[in-house]
Structure formats: C-alpha cells, structure tokens
Amino acid sequence: MRVELWDICNQSPEKMSGNENHFEVIVLGAGSMGSAACYHLAKRGVSVLGIDQFDIPNNRSSHHGKSRMIRKAYYEHPDYVPLLQRAYELWGDLENDSPEQILFKTGALYLCHSKDSVVTGSLRSAKEHALPHTHLNTAAIRSDFPEFTVPDQFEGFFEPDGGFLRPELGIQEHARQAERWGAHFLSNTKVLDWTTNPSRVEVKTNEAIYSAEHLIISAGPWAQPILEHIGIELTVTRQVQAWFEPQGAPARFSYQNFPCWLIETQAPYGHYGFPILPGQKGLKIAEHRPGVPISAAAIDQEIQPPTEKELSGLRSVLETHIQDAAGPMIKSCTCLYTSTSDQHFVVGTHPGDDRISIAAGFSGHGYKFSSVVGEALADLASCGKTKHPIDFLNPMRFI
Numbered sequence: 001m002r003v004e005l006w007d008i009c010n011q012s013p014e015k016m017s018g019n020e021n022h023f024e025v026i027v028l029g030a031g032s033m034g035s036a037a038c039y040h041l042a043k044r045g046v047s048v049l050g051i052d053q054f055d056i057p058n059n060r061s062s063h064h065g066k067s068r069m070i071r072k073a074y075y076e077h078p079d080y081v082p083l084l085q086r087a088y089e090l091w092g093d094l095e096n097d098s099p100e101q102i103l104f105k106t107g108a109l110y111l112c113h114s115k116d117s118v119v120t121g122s123l124r125s126a127k128e129h130a131l132p133h134t135h136l137n138t139a140a141i142r143s144d145f146p147e148f149t150v151p152d153q154f155e156g157f158f159e160p161d162g163g164f165l166r167p168e169l170g171i172q173e174h175a176r177q178a179e180r181w182g183a184h185f186l187s188n189t190k191v192l193d194w195t196t197n198p199s200r201v202e203v204k205t206n207e208a209i210y211s212a213e214h215l216i217i218s219a220g221p222w223a224q225p226i227l228e229h230i231g232i233e234l235t236v237t238r239q240v241q242a243w244f245e246p247q248g249a250p251a252r253f254s255y256q257n258f259p260c261w262l263i264e265t266q267a268p269y270g271h272y273g274f275p276i277l278p279g280q281k282g283l284k285i286a287e288h289r290p291g292v293p294i295s296a297a298a299i300d301q302e303i304q305p306p307t308e309k310e311l312s313g314l315r316s317v318l319e320t321h322i323q324d325a326a327g328p329m330i331k332s333c334t335c336l337y338t339s340t341s342d343q344h345f346v347v348g349t350h351p352g353d354d355r356i357s358i359a360a361g362f363s364g365h366g367y368k369f370s371s372v373v374g375e376a377l378a379d380l381a382s383c384g385k386t387k388h389p390i391d392f393l394n395p396m397r398f399i
C-alpha cells in the first residue's frame, strides 16, 4: 500500500498503529548491524521493518568476502572484551537455529616485532579478562607454527577461541530468523530521507513512506553524510581482499589445520588472513589499514577493482611470512571500511533525538560484534537504555 506524506501526517497515532506502513522500529540498512537489530527486536515481539537498498546480504557495502575474523583478546582495547564474550554467546544462539555453521574456531595467531603493539595489547586484554592464550617467543613461533616465517625479535600470541565468521551467512540467518519471528524486510529499496515530528519518525523510500516510534540508522558507508550532520566525521575507504591457492598439499591450510592470523607488518597496521574455508580453494589475505578514501558522491559508482600493485603487495606478504601459501591468485575484490577518527565504533542514541539510535563507523573491525551490537540496538530502541557496556562508543565523545 502506498501512503503519501500528507496521509501519514493527518493520521492520529492510534490510527497509525493499525496502519500497515507503521512499525514500532524501522532499521535503515539491513546489513551486518541492521539485520542483527531486526532479529533481536522481532524475537522480543517488537514490530520491525528492515530496509536495504540492495540484496540482504549484498556485495556493495562492507560485509562481503566470505570470512571475517573473530577474536576475544582484543588488542584494540580491553573494554571490547565483555561485548565480545556476549557476541560469542549470541553467535552460538543464532547458529543453533541455522542449517549451517557460522562461527569456526580455528584459533588465531597474532605476530609482531616485540616493540610493536598487537601482542602487548592482546596480552593486556587476555590478562584483564582471564582469557586462554599462549605467549610465544620467536623460537616458539618457529616450532609451534612452522608454516610462518618471522624475523628475530618477533613475538606471538595464540588464542584458541579465535577464528572466523561467515558474514553473508550471518546476515542471511539474522534476517531469516527475524522474519520467522515476524520482522518485515524490504530489499532493493532505498531510503531517500527521514524526518521526525513530535509523534513519530517518518522514513521515505523510493516506494513509499513508513513511520515508526524509533529509527535505527545502521547504513554502513552511507552513514557518512548522516553523521557529518551531527558533527561526527567518518572516512570511507576502498579495501582489497585476495585469495591465493597454496602450493603443495592444500590440506595443510584448511580450516581444520590452519589458524586465522594477523601480522603487524608496518605498525600500527598489519596484514591478516584466513585458512581455506569449507568448499573454497584459496587462502584469503587483506591489509588492515585504511585504503584509498571514497567520497560520499562516489560511493554509488563502480569502485575501482584491485590494481596489480595492490595484489602484488598482498602476494609479497604471503611470500615473506607463510611458506607455500602464495600460489596462483584465484580472485580478488574490493570492500568498504567506514572509519572514525579514533578507530572506535559509534553506537548509541542520536545526540539530538532519543528516538533515533546510531550504529556506524565500525572502522574495519566491526563484523564480529554485530550479534551483540544488534542486541544493544534492540535495547536502545525498545527501552532507551542497555545493560551492555557501550558508553565508550557513545557518539557524544566526538561532539
């Protein structure tokens, strides 16, 4: 049913609640965070509409590429660890009702020069939160992980709970299970504008106008102009991922035998990679460093594919650090990071209107948190507060 703006504006809230275009919560962007928010809201019996401009999931935003690392001993800051502990539980719940495995605990190995920060930061989080781990000196890295080549003075940190998630499957399952609990979704439907008035929030798409008591903005890279409006700067960058077929016996590199890994190649940045996933042929590698910035105007246009120079840079890291990994390149693609100036997320209530919640700026490390961010967003939308310790991610820190 198509409802024009004047139509909605002239209706009383009571009448609106019987309106099929009215929901308790609308979620703008049903990607990583948005699909999880829909799932948690629907499970609580809240009427929710998730809207995405593309397919759910899609390969135009920040969540494609078949794998995302998940780890608990967070080198970025120990404050993330309680959120991660809950995230793991919630991934387990989602997986219990999923026909396929979403989270694979392969173990994760972090390597850096002893003067750099990845291992020290991981140790800090592991000690503060009593997380299982092994601290490795150079000799131990070489004996326990013989596929890895490291210079002298490198140290390592191994975390058995680390591993990878399958992001497209995670989004698909959040949306599928949300739908089962009564959520509505609109894919390939672009939100063109949203406004607030004293009684509700109105959301205009290319098809119709919808209204809600609460709006969650989880628009990934497209959140940039929205947050700029309230004084929060986000930078969208183009990131490259590539898959290489290993030389020799591929079973050595399969997810049953090989860990996820991260090497601080040029502090504070690094390269990271994955074993061969079920049903796949190659090892994925990417660089965790903000790439070439993309303007808000250019984001809807075709993103430049990976260049020869970028791909040979990735190959050279594999050649230097993982024996036999750098065989023929199988495929490559780009994806988008949306980063804040401090590399920490923005999750909380809109500073100007508590009927709007924001989840943005995940700075290239957000996917693993989407299960718990979805739960926190559902708390904010349904009761205005959350028990999750997300104060350090509050948008107000920038304003």
Ligand SMILES: Cc1cc2nc3c(=O)[nH]c(=O)nc-3n(C[C@H](O)[C@H](O)[C@H](O)COP(=O)(O)OP(=O)(O)OC[C@H]3O[C@@H](n4cnc5c(N)ncnc54)[C@H](O)[C@@H]3O)c2cc1C
Residues within 6 Å of the ligand: 028, 029, 030, 031, 032, 033, 034, 051, 052, 053, 054, 058, 061, 062, 063, 065, 067, 068, 069, 070, 189, 190, 191, 192, 218, 219, 220, 221, 222, 223, 239, 240, 241, 286, 335, 336, 337, 359, 360, 361, 362, 363, 364, 365, 366, 367, 368, 369
């Ligand atoms: C190459 C790469 C590697 C990464 N590796 C890791 C990793 O190993 N571990 C990890 O935890 N994280 C990783 N990340 C980061 C993680 O993937 C992101 O932080 C996360 O996906 C961000 O989720 P999001 O919900 O903010 O955005 P998205 O998942 O992109 O969702 C935003 C959605 O909003 C929709 N949307 C936007 N505007 C509109 C509109 N106007 N109307 C309708 N729909 C709209 C988009 O279509 C999109 O589907 C990586 C990211 C990249 C790019």
